[in-house]
Amino acid sequence: LLEQIRRVNKNRLGDTCSECTSIADEVITLLKNEEIDNLIKSGIEELCTVLPIANCQQTLDQYFDEALAIIKNLDGKTLCDLIGLCTSKSFKAALPKLGDTCSECTMVADEVIQLLENGEVDSMVKSAISELCTVLPISNCEQTLDQYFDELLAIVKTLDGKSLCSLIGLCSSAQVQWY
Numbered sequence: 560l561l562e563q564i565r566r567v568n569k570n571r572l573g574d575t576c577s578e579c580t581s582i583a584d585e586v587i588t589l590l591k592n593e594e595i596d597n598l599i600k601s602g603i604e605e606l607c608t609v610l611p612i613a614n615c616q617q618t619l620d621q622y623f624d625e626a627l628a629i630i631k632n633l634d635g636k637t638l639c640d641l642i643g644l645c646t647s648k649s650f651k652a653a654l655p656k657l658g659d660t661c662s663e664c665t666m667v668a669d670e671v672i673q674l675l676e677n678g679e680v681d682s683m684v685k686s687a688i689s690e691l692c693t694v695l696p697i698s699n700c701e702q703t704l705d706q707y708f709d710e711l712l713a714i715v716k717t718l719d720g721k722s723l724c725s726l727i728g729l730c731s732s733a734q735v736q737w738y
Contacts, residue, residue, distance in 0.1 A: 576636075576645035578703065583635030585695050591631055599623065602687075610670050618663060661721070661730035669720030675712060684708060 589595045603623060607615035630638060639645040674680045688708060692700035715723060724730040 576639060579639035579642075579644040579707075580635040582695075582697060582704070582707075583638040585635075585697060587630060587633065587635060587638065589694070590627055596627070609674070610667070612667060612670065619667070622660070622664075622667075661724055664724035664727075664729040665720040667720075668723040672715060672718070672720060672723065675715060681712070 600620065600623070603619045604616055607619065612618060633641070636645060685705060685708070688704045689701055692704065697703060718726065721730055
């Protein structure tokens with residue numbers, strides 16, 4: 560699966576690994592800022608107004624805090640290796656086990672995938688990218704992040720919730736289901 564993602568990205572984007580590493584380094588730096596943390600928590604609160612998930616804010620806050628704890632201890636290159644945008648050995652062994660969260664992740668992922676089919680959500684994400692680019696010192700930021708978003712969206716739309724959760728390591732499935 561990761562090889563397919565790498566192949567797709569290498570064919571469509573320039574030097575994906577160095578672009579991803581640069582962006583990831585900036586994002587990791589931003590995530591260490593408490594103000595950004597608070598903005599994201601506000602976004603989670605807003606997102607939970609449209610997601611029909613019991614204890615949505617508490618659940619997503621917990622996932623965010625766990626993911627943030629992991630991401631803050633990575634550098635950009637390692638993060639890009641983990642998501643398959645740079646070639647390297649698997650770093651899964653270096654990640655702490657988040658617990659048995661597969662069914663919760665699958666439920667959230669299925670909802671997110673369904674929301675991504677909505678053009679309004681796509682517009683909201685593009686708008687958020689524009690806002691994010693006002694603080695990221697990346698040349699052609701909006702164009703670059705839009706391109707990555709479009710690529711990621713195309714990949715995510717080919718997956719079901721459990722497969723997406725397996726891909727990010729929250730479910731232990733041997734086979735990812737592509738549509």
